[in-house]
Amino acid sequence: MGLVRKTASTEPEEVVPPEPSVETLLQQVQDTDPELRREAALSLVEVAEAVPVLLARVGVETEARVRDAVLTTLAAHDTATVAAGLAVHLASDEAGLRTAVAEALATMPRSAPDLMPDLLAAPDHDVRVMTAMILADLPHPDAKTWLLRMIAEDPHPNVVTGAIDALLPAADAGDVPVLQAAVARFPDDPFLRFTVQAALPRLTGTA
Amino acid sequence: MTRVLVVDDAATVRLYHTSLLREAGFDVAEAANGLEAVEAAMSTPYDLFVVDVNMPKMNGYACVETLRSETVGTAAPVLMISTEDRPGDADRAYQAGANLYMVKPVDAERLVRVATMLTAGKGPAA
Numbered sequence: 001m002g003l004v005r006k007t008a009s010t011e012p013e014e015v016v017p018p019e020p021s022v023e024t025l026l027q028q029v030q031d032t033d034p035e036l037r038r039e040a041a042l043s044l045v046e047v048a049e050a051v052p053v054l055l056a057r058v059g060v061e062t063e064a065r066v067r068d069a070v071l072t073t074l075a076a077h078d079t080a081t082v083a084a085g086l087a088v089h090l091a092s093d094e095a096g097l098r099t100a101v102a103e104a105l106a107t108m109p110r111s112a113p114d115l116m117p118d119l120l121a122a123p124d125h126d127v128r129v130m131t132a133m134i135l136a137d138l139p140h141p142d143a144k145t146w147l148l149r150m151i152a153e154d155p156h157p158n159v160v161t162g163a164i165d166a167l168l169p170a171a172d173a174g175d176v177p178v179l180q181a182a183v184a185r186f187p188d189d190p191f192l193r194f195t196v197q198a199a200l201p202r203l204t205g206t207a
Numbered sequence: 208m209t210r211v212l213v214v215d216d217a218a219t220v221r222l223y224h225t226s227l228l229r230e231a232g233f234d235v236a237e238a239a240n241g242l243e244a245v246e247a248a249m250s251t252p253y254d255l256f257v258v259d260v261n262m263p264k265m266n267g268y269a270c271v272e273t274l275r276s277e278t279v280g281t282a283a284p285v286l287m288i289s290t291e292d293r294p295g296d297a298d299r300a301y302q303a304g305a306n307l308y309m310v311k312p313v314d315a316e317r318l319v320r321v322a323t324m325l326t327a328g329k330g331p332a333a
Contacts, residue, residue: 095261
């Protein structure tokens with residue numbers, strides 16, 4: 001059977017809407033429709049000029065899924081401006097915000113490390129706890145060194161236990177003295193002692 | 208036996224709280240974040256939830272709100288334990304539906320005492 005020539009289609013061609021401009025996306029990221037805000041935030045992933053607008057949204061966005069989209073886009077920029085703009089929220093009174101920001105900073109190996117001197121010395125111990133959370137997942141060669149410094153030097157037991165928890169997956173026998181010294185620094189902290197004692201058999205190969 | 212779900216992203220904290228409560232006779236399960244806790248609560252009835260605040264995926268406040276929502280609808284007591292000691296943290300926990308808010312580290316005896324109290328007579332070995 002020969003090929004049947006297809007007659008010219010009379011069906012209307014699908015109309016593809018034009019991509020919204022950056023200016024439109026920057027307006028949509030503040031729209032009242034959360035889904036539109038989320039889509040706009042994700043669409044601004046490689047738009048450097050969107051950073052100030054997105055940073056401004058972090059603290060005021062009320063929908064978690066939109067905030068996650070904003071943070072995903074910002075984290076992809078991984079610049080000092082973004083890192084510094086996010087770090088201020090580590091002291092937020094809103095648990096969801098500070099945790100989401102810590103997760104975002106943990107995916108920023110180029111810029112988050114530059115914050116570490118300030119974060120490790122933050123006067124608010126809750127910020128230092130969040131810093132341990134960042135270091136737990138930050139893919140950076142110095143992450144373990146910073147955690148060991150927190151364990152050895154931080155004056156607050158909750159920061160030290162947070163740092164120990166972050167360190168343990170990557171800890172080895174060489175870290176045992178630092179862990180034992182932490183127990184000695186906080187002899188009245190049963191959780192810290194328990195944590196180290198529970199980890200020692202694995203670290204020393206006596207499990 | 209009284210069932211407890213310990214919800215914390217820190218493995219060491221889960222191990223600590225789980226060990227203390229198991230030693231005291233509670234039947235303890237674990238969840239690593241709020242989302243896991245909600246999923247667990249939808250399939251298994253628990254008599255007590257011990258919930259951290261700062262967790263990935265779903266934080267403690269959102270977790271407790273979901274546990275109290277129609278989605279899960281549990282009336283089981285919730286003890287929130289956090290490193291956070293800011294003004295308003297406890298209020299936020301109670302608004303979410305927690306029964307008690309405590310700041311880490313929690314003394315072992317106190318944790319067991321509170322867990323026993325919150326399970327109101329069921330006790331660890333009930």
